[in-house]
Amino acid sequence: MVSRPAAPTPDSFTSRLRSPAVAARVGVWLGLSFGICFVTGLVSHYAQLPSHPIPFPTSPSSGYRLTQGLHVISGVAAIPLLLVKLWSVLPKLFEAVPLRDPRRLLLTVLERGSIALLVAASIFQLATGVLNAAQWYPWLTFSFRTTHYALAWVAIGALLVHIAVKLPITRDVLLADIDATTHDRASATAPGALSRRALVRTSFAAAGVAVLATAGSTVPWLRQVSLFATRTGEGPGGVPINKSARAAGVVESASAPDWRLEVVVGGVATSWSYDDLRAIPQHTVDLPIACVEGWSAQGTWSGVRVSDLLRAAGATAGADVDVTSLQQAGAFRRTVLPANFAGDDRTLLALDLAGEPLSLDHGFPCRLIAPNRPGVLQTKWVSRLEVSA
Numbered sequence: 001m002v003s004r005p006a007a008p009t010p011d012s013f014t015s016r017l018r019s020p021a022v023a024a025r026v027g028v029w030l031g032l033s034f035g036i037c038f039v040t041g042l043v044s045h046y047a048q049l050p051s052h053p054i055p056f057p058t059s060p061s062s063g064y065r066l067t068q069g070l071h072v073i074s075g076v077a078a079i080p081l082l083l084v085k086l087w088s089v090l091p092k093l094f095e096a097v098p099l100r101d102p103r104r105l106l107l108t109v110l111e112r113g114s115i116a117l118l119v120a121a122s123i124f125q126l127a128t129g130v131l132n133a134a135q136w137y138p139w140l141t142f143s144f145r146t147t148h149y150a151l152a153w154v155a156i157g158a159l160l161v162h163i164a165v166k167l168p169i170t171r172d173v174l175l176a177d178i179d180a181t182t183h184d185r186a187s188a189t190a191p192g193a194l195s196r197r198a199l200v201r202t203s204f205a206a207a208g209v210a211v212l213a214t215a216g217s218t219v220p221w222l223r224q225v226s227l228f229a230t231r232t233g234e235g236p237g238g239v240p241i242n243k244s245a246r247a248a249g250v251v252e253s254a255s256a257p258d259w260r261l262e263v264v265v266g267g268v269a270t271s272w273s274y275d276d277l278r279a280i281p282q283h284t285v286d287l288p289i290a291c292v293e294g295w296s297a298q299g300t301w302s303g304v305r306v307s308d309l310l311r312a313a314g315a316t317a318g319a320d321v322d323v324t325s326l327q328q329a330g331a332f333r334r335t336v337l338p339a340n341f342a343g344d345d346r347t348l349l350a351l352d353l354a355g356e357p358l359s360l361d362h363g364f365p366c367r368l369i370a371p372n373r374p375g376v377l378q379t380k381w382v383s384r385l386e387v388s389a
């Protein structure tokens with residue numbers, strides 16, 4: 001008869017590195033990353049809602065660049081921290097379930113259930129976030145933003161429960177020396193390959209490297225060291241290209257000589273040729289494209305004020321504006337420009353970037369550029385503005 005290898009028990013794990021002392025120290029920084037990620041994620045979600053009960057501000061113009069950069073950076077930093085944390089508490093997974101004592105059983109199920117939820121939600125959030133930033137979208141069946149947003153609440157809720165449950169032991173081990181053994185499992189006595197202090201420092205260093213490797217997509221002078229920065233500031237006018245005109249299927253329509261911009265107010269349309277737009281007052285603004293994926297780049301844009309076009313078409317200020325692209329399909333072909341954005345003097349239909357007419361890939365003949373607006377809403381190849389009221 002072949003004997004089945006015994007399932008591991010907590011006692012099968014003997015390294016003294018797998019300890020509450022390590023888990024708590026790494027956990028504090030992991031919790032901090034999650035906190036930053038959660039708050040900045042809420043900002044991004046709110047900014048992308050089609051209507052805002054409380055207006056999303058147009059200033060500071062680089063606010064979204066900062067919050068979304070932080071969102072992606074803190075998410076990336078959390079990955080090595082989460083891995084070390086999970087490794088350090090792995091023996092807990094094999095603890096026996098107290099089947100005989102109903103009260104302890106209930107508590108165990110609640111505690112482990114909340115941890116299972118936390119671990120699952122965390123892994124899901126970090127994995128989908130990374131995939132989204134890498135522009136690989138395997139989730140054809142669900143919306144990234146809605147799901148990522150819903151699971152953020154699950155993760156943060158489970159995290160708060162976890163912190164509350166672990167508070168006494170966390171406080172104890174953080175106040176004690178890192179090598180103290182009071183809270184260790186009885187079997188965790190074998191010296192590890194490195195000291196606890198070295199393991200914690202290595203985890204922080206790994207998080208630091210992950211941050212540097214990502215931050216280059218937002219912070220120009222970090223680009224040299226940023227292996228993970230998928231957009232590196234190359235592209236016409238120093239602004240990367242996200243979706244090309246070819247990928248959007250607009251090469252023909254955007255370069256057609258008879259292209260016209262329609263401005264519709266109260267059902268009445270006025271129509272502008274490219275030369276008409278060139279003939280009215282031009283304005284120049286320095287504004288970033290700040291993508292939800294975390295990369296961003298500053299550009300010098302020139303063109304016409306959206307508020308000038310709306311006023312010329314007879315619109316009174318204070319209404320939201322539908323912005324439509326030549327692009328025929330895709331989630332970003334139509335966006336809503338809230339009234340406070342439409343009324344901001346810096347909000348342009350840009351014709352030029354860095355003193356040159358827009359390239360086809362940057363949105364020629366004209367593209368929306370507004371302050372403090374997520375990149376995904378800076379519509380390219382605009383064909384129509386419509387005020388509904």
Ligand SMILES: Nc1nc2c(c(=O)[nH]1)N[C@H]1C(S)=C(S)[C@@H](COP(=O)(O)O)O[C@H]1N2
Binds near residue numbers: 240292376381
């Ligand atoms: N019509 C249209 N506009 C669009 C997009 C798109 O796919 N279609 N992508 C958006 C996204 S996600 C970003 S980050 C910016 C990028 O602009 P850029 O390619 O000029 O850098 O354009 C936005 N405008």
Ligand SMILES: [Mo]
Binds near residue numbers: 242293
């Ligand atoms: Mo984007």
